[in-house]
Amino acid sequence: MPAKSKAQQKAAGAALSAKRGETAKSELKGASKGMVNSMTESELKELAETKRKGLPEKKDT
Numbered sequence: 001m002p003a004k005s006k007a008q009q010k011a012a013g014a015a016l017s018a019k020r021g022e023t024a025k026s027e028l029k030g031a032s033k034g035m036v037n038s039m040t041e042s043e044l045k046e047l048a049e050t051k052r053k054g055l056p057e058k059k060d061t
Contacts, residue, residue, distance in 0.1 A: 003048075004055070004059045005055055005058050006052050006055045006056070007031075007057065007058050007059070008031070008047065009050050011030065011031040012035060012048040014028055015035035015039065018032070
């Protein structure tokens, strides 16, 4: 499942970094805090690898 916005892609990258131990979990903010606990490393990797070209900055609700 690709990311639907640049913000989601960035949050997934931050959560993936924390899950791998490259960043402290205490440094996470916003959506990435929930993502690190609720998603697997492979799910986070898939979201984080989404190409950013053409994605909106934030997803419209």
